[in-house]
Amino acid sequence: MPIASEPAAESVPEYAAWRKGVAGVLAKARRVEIAELPEEPEHLLAETTYDGLTVAPLYTRRDELPEQPLPGAFPFVRGRDATRDVHRGWYVTAPVTSSDAAAANREILFGLENGHSAAWIATGERGVPVEQLPTALAGLLFELAPLTVSAGPAVGAAATRIFAVLDEYKTPDRAAITVALGAAPLTSRFAGVDDAGLPETLILADQAIAREETIRAITVDGTVFHDAGASDAQELGAAVAAGLEYLRALSPGRDIADVLGQLEFRYAATDDQFATIAKFRAARQLWARVAHVCGAPAFGDAPQHAVTSAAMMTQRDPWVNLLRTTLAAFGAGVGGADTVTVLPFDSALPVGELGVSKSFSDRMARNTQLLLLEESRLGHVQDPGAGSWYVEDLTAALADKAWEFMRELEAAGGYTAALDSGLLAERIAETHAARDADVAHRKTAVTGVNEFPNLAEKPLSEAARDSGLSTRYGAAFEELRNRSDAYLAANGARPKALLVPLGTVAEHNVRVTFIANLLASGGIESVNPGPLDVDGIAAAATESGAAIAVLCGSDKRYGTEAGGAVEALRAAGVGTVLLAGAAKAVADLSETQRPDGYLAAKIDAVAALSGLLEKVGA
Structure with missing residues (x-):
């Protein structure tokens, strides 16, 4: 809450001057x-999240909140471990999914020798056969490297095998051995x-x-809500509701401290670094x-395992995912996650789709964290976001x-009741739809997909087009690109549209750039012959053979030249x-001189581009 003695904004010269500057810029930009x-006027610069939270353009001491207790103390906002080794930082891990025990063992040990500090193994139908777990875990120093298991229905059998391995393992400090069995x-x-x-x-x-x-x-896996489209608050709220359900089931006849000690949480980390920082602190x-x-x-200090978001990953221009996962790992680390997993940059594609090996992708994922820890030394400071007016406000x-x-x-009867009634899925679906609409209208940018696409990149294989998470943020645009790839394979060229610049470069350049970018996000190639007279426009259209043309110029120029074009x-x-x-730019033209449609900044680009692809037979 704001400090009561803080003076009003109008009485603070610096703030008043900033507000005046904001007003000047906004008035010029809006032409008012x-x-x-x-x-x-600064409120016009504020943004609203999918949770309805307002992100202000500037935070000052007026937004200051009381300082939270140090790490290791309730309510653990600043971290659960007061004595975490700052030279280690968080634990670095990656899932091992090989079904061959010897190969899985090599992968675990290789990872630990090359930067991993924890192990995460899949077993049962998800990986190594349960009976071969001892082979897969051979040589693991359990007191130094925490172990996480993904076993699904086989978790009971896997636990029996792991307990047998631990019974044979010799160490003076058995409490230092940390294992998450992963029942979820x-x-x-x-x-x-x-x-x-x-x-x-x-x-x-x-x-x-x-x-x-x-x-x-028990692992309370919040990533399943995130991957379905949940907002940050929905992911956290649903995870806490699930955690409460476990507590109610476990509490009868058991000490509450023991019960609380049976849960860990897993959350998604995204490339919205400040939201991710706040998410883990708030959790x-x-x-x-x-x-x-x-x-x-x-x-109440349950461990947190951060996994970089699968929903934010793209199949198109996938190298950009390296940047996304770096930001996500940064946010999770600063937010105080105990363990961090970075998904490989090509995880939305079949192995080998890009012509790089799995070992290369895994190394890039591992080194992303090592760069943050070893070179940026991000783990050397506990809760570096503490005291930031923005971070503290967003966390609260x-x-x-x-x-x-x-x-x-809870009001709906608890987690299971909300799941059975469809309430939980319904609420998350609402957020998913809102995000899809923002991406479709290009209000939310997905670099390399709906903004700045690389139309020259190699088409995806059929296996790649049929794979991936359907709720990935860029999935709708990537489906348009799939249709373009299919058209390319069938016709030897991509769908194309003729750009018709009108007037000088100063008049048409902004809209030419906008349209070329927009069309490319749908897999449509632009042909730009440059400014032409009416006869030149007709000749260019005939030469290009394009079934679609887009006029690009200023509103004033449209009034004099659009009809003839x-x-x-x-x-x-x-x-x-x-x-x-x-449409208002050509409202005065006759019906025969008006274009068939309009491509403006606020259109549903997915719908518009899908319609254009249909027109050319894609």
């Missing part, structure tokens, strides 16, 4: 008088993935509690509050909104003539 702007019946059910049942998970938790090692049986605050309500605040606001969503699920294009056989801009 300063007096026509709101009293607080509640969140796996949301994702439609087979997992252990809840009764089996409770038995597994009892077995874990009885052991000397630090073993957590700890939320679970600490649950532990406090349960009467055990000191045990996100925690409040996530708690509100959790309470909505439209007639010339139609006479040359162009079936669809469009105009870059709004």
Whole structure:
């Protein structure tokens, strides 16, 4: 909350001067008088997240919140471990999914020798056969490298094998051995993935509690909500609701401290670095509050495992994913995640699609974290975002909104009831639809997909076109590109459109650039002959053979030249003539001189481009 003694903005000379500057820039950009702007014009620069949270353009001491306790103390906003080794930072890990035990063992040990500090192995139907787990784990120093397991329905059998391995393992400090068995019946059910049942998970938790090692049986996997399209608050709120369901199932007859010690959380980290920082800080605050309500605040420090978002990854221009995952890992690290996994940059594509080996992709993912830890030394400071007015405000606001969503699920009867009734899926689907609309209207940029696409990149294989997460942010545009690839394969060239610049470069350049970028995002190649007279326009149309043409110029130029250009294009056989801009620019033209449609900044680009592809037979 704001500090009560903080003076009003109007009485602070620096803030008043900044506000005046903002008003001047906005008035010029909007072509209005300063007096026509709101009293607080800076609010026009604010952004609203999918959770309805407002991100202001400037934060000052007026936004300052009370300082949170140090790491290791309730409510753990600043971190769960007061004595974390700053030279190690967070744990670096990656999933090992090989079905061959010897190969999996080599991969685990190679990773640990080359920068990993934790191991994550899949077993059962997801990886190494359960009976071969001892071979896969041979040589692992359990007290130095925490182990995470993904076993699905085989988690009980996997735990038995792991416990047998641990019984033979000699170490004076058994509590230093950390294992996450990964049972996730509640969140796996949301994702439609087979997992252990809840009764089996409770038995597994009892077995874990009885052991000397630090073993957590349950993983609350929030990434399944994120991958389905959830906002940050929805991901956190649903995860906390699932965690509460586990607590209720486990609590009878068990000590609450032991029960809380059986859960860890997994969340997605995205390339929105500040949102990611706030997410992990808010997540700890939320679970600490649950532990406090349960009467055990000191045990509300469940570990966090960050996995870079699968939904943000792209199949097109996938090398950009290297930058996305770097930002995501940065956000998770600064946010205080205990373990971080960076997905390979080509994880949305079949192995080998780009002509690079799996070992190369894995090395890039591993080195992304090592660069942050070893060269940027990001782990040398605990909670470096603390004290930032923006980060603290966003953390608090996100925690409040996530708690509100959790309470909505609780009011519906709890996590399972909300899942069964469809409420949880419905709420997430609403956010998914809103994000899809923003991407389709290019309000939200996906670099290399709906903005700055590389139309010259190699077409994807059929296997690649049929793979990947359907809720990836750029999926709708990438489907358009798939149609363009199919057209290219069938016709030897991509769908194309003729650009018709009108007037001087100063008049048409902005719209020519905009249209070329827009068309390319749908897999349509632009042909630009440069400014021409009416006869030249007709000749260019005939030469290009394009069935689509787009006029590009200033509104003023449209008033004098668009009509003639439209007639010339139609006479040359162009079936669809469009105009870059709004219909009002040619409102005075006759019906026969008006274009067939308009391509402006706020259109549904997916729908518009899909229609154009249909017109050319793609």
